[in-house]
Amino acid sequence: LGRVLLESQAANESNARTYPRKLPVAIDRASGSYITDVDGRVYIDFLSGAGVLALGHNHPELIATVQEQLTRLTHGLDFPTPVREEFKRRQLSMLPESIRDDMKIHFCGPTGGDGVEAAVKLCKKATGRGGVIAFQGSYHGSSHAAMSLTSETQPKEGLHNLLPGVHFAPFAYCHRCPLNLKPDSCGTRCGQLLTNTLRDTHGGVPKPAAIILELVQGEGGSIPAPVEFVREIAREAKAQDIPLIVDEVQTGCGRTGTWFAFEQYGIEPDVIIASKGLSGMGLPVSIILYNKRLDTWTPGSHIGTFRGNNLAFASGVTYLDVLEREHLLDNVRTRGEQLLDGLRAAALGSSIVDDVRGLGLMIGVEMRGFGGATSSEVALRLQRAALRRGLILEIGGREDCVVRLLPPLNITEHTAGEALAVITAALRSVEE
Numbered sequence: 001l002g003r004v005l006l007e008s009q010a011a012n013e014s015n016a017r018t019y020p021r022k023l024p025v026a027i028d029r030a031s032g033s034y035i036t037d038v039d040g041r042v043y044i045d046f047l048s049g050a051g052v053l054a055l056g057h058n059h060p061e062l063i064a065t066v067q068e069q070l071t072r073l074t075h076g077l078d079f080p081t082p083v084r085e086e087f088k089r090r091q092l093s094m095l096p097e098s099i100r101d102d103m104k105i106h107f108c109g110p111t112g113g114d115g116v117e118a119a120v121k122l123c124k125k126a127t128g129r130g131g132v133i134a135f136q137g138s139y140h141g142s143s144h145a146a147m148s149l150t151s152e153t154q155p156k157e158g159l160h161n162l163l164p165g166v167h168f169a170p171f172a173y174c175h176r177c178p179l180n181l182k183p184d185s186c187g188t189r190c191g192q193l194l195t196n197t198l199r200d201t202h203g204g205v206p207k208p209a210a211i212i213l214e215l216v217q218g219e220g221g222s223i224p225a226p227v228e229f230v231r232e233i234a235r236e237a238k239a240q241d242i243p244l245i246v247d248e249v250q251t252g253c254g255r256t257g258t259w260f261a262f263e264q265y266g267i268e269p270d271v272i273i274a275s276k277g278l279s280g281m282g283l284p285v286s287i288i289l290y291n292k293r294l295d296t297w298t299p300g301s302h303i304g305t306f307r308g309n310n311l312a313f314a315s316g317v318t319y320l321d322v323l324e325r326e327h328l329l330d331n332v333r334t335r336g337e338q339l340l341d342g343l344r345a346a347a348l349g350s351s352i353v354d355d356v357r358g359l360g361l362m363i364g365v366e367m368r369g370f371g372g373a374t375s376s377e378v379a380l381r382l383q384r385a386a387l388r389r390g391l392i393l394e395i396g397g398r399e400d401c402v403v404r405l406l407p408p409l410n411i412t413e414h415t416a417g418e419a420l421a422v423i424t425a426a427l428r429s430v431e432e
């Protein structure tokens with residue numbers, strides 16, 4: 001049946017779809033960290049709907065909440081409802097105290113890309129400026145503006161008139177330093193380079209409306225930004241009154257071991273974008289949290305129909321209840337360490353692993369070319385070998401050479417151990 005469904009999909013859906021090409025699985029049902037395909041095979045799910053399913057599949061408390069909300073109200077536009085107000089209150093309460101009272105919230109629409117659009121428009125209007133600084137290796141989405149801010153060139157091929165005025169600054173990808181420096185002696189040159197670019201008014205980059213940054217590049221290859229790099233950017237942005245947008249679509253909602261990743265960097269961003277993990281169960285919703293001083297919006301400045309998903313608000317509140325009650329952020333840190341340690345052990349003596357890195361449960365294994373195969377071919381082989389052994393993994397990175405781990409945030413020690421055993425066996429089989 002799986003083959004039939006995959007063929008049926010290929011016959012009438014656009015070629016732009018990505019996941020089923022590399023992961024030929026037709027899903028019947030799922031529970032927790034496990035997916036069952038239509039032929040009855042069970043897989044550990046380390047993709048989690050692209051980092052969305054914070055509490056895994058079909059969490060009973062989230063289901064109960066949504067079922068209850070279904071009978072009350074599903075879509076509420078932007079009318080106030082008790083659950084919308086509660087969701088908002090809880091989201092704002094998750095912010096560090098130092099900025100909480102300065103921030104407002106805006107509901108942006110169903111997708112992470114919608115949040116990116118809103119954030120950039122907000123900063124453009126507030127500053128009256130046009131350009132945006134993004135980073136090499138960034139991913140911000142597929143809409144016109146979000147793709148313009150995404151550095152990967154392949155999806156942009158043949159697309160004219162994307163957003164003008166986007167400058168891609170070097171990202172501190174220390175494993176492959178864009179400036180060919182060594183992390184212990186570089187003095188964070190990449191960060192300084194951006195500072196110099198911003199200060200040099202003759203350098204061809206006019207003062208931008210915003211800087212947009214992923215604290216851990218996700219699609220770019222699970223690359224945590226070093227603290228000093230981020231602080232340098234935040235410092236200079238503040239000094240020059242350039243709003244700093246942190247795109248926490250993937251890193252947010254607990255994925256890195258704090259509610260937002262920026263908390264681990266000691267910075268105070270002006271705009272935070274959140275989406276994927278907000279509802280805990282994959283219901284579409286995105287928000288921006290932004291400093292009130294940027295609020296020059298008037299009625300109609302940024303609207304849209306799907307900004308009132310009360311099902312997502314309800315599950316989002318229950319997700320936070322579970323997160324707090326079960327100390328889920330501790331679990332993210334502990335399971336993250338378990339996976340990183342296990343992967344580093346498996347990589348010892350392996351000729352195909354180039355780097356193991358991550359923050360919380362956003363982990364990447366960068367592969368190396370081997371026996372005539374390129375690094376991306378090796379990554380694909382590892383992904384396939386893991387799939388045959390019952391583990392679903394994602395691939396990302398500059399040259400598609402990073403195998404990415406994005407498990408649910410409530411993953412157990414046992415399941416993490418199972419996944420490590422699969423990856424270890426898969427590594428050996430690829431090397432044979």
Ligand code: PMP
Nearest residue numbers: 111112113139140141218249250
């Ligand atoms: N920003 C980041 C950092 C992302 O990882 C993604 C999705 N992978 C997006 C934005 C876009 O989100 P969406 O696909 O929901 O539009």
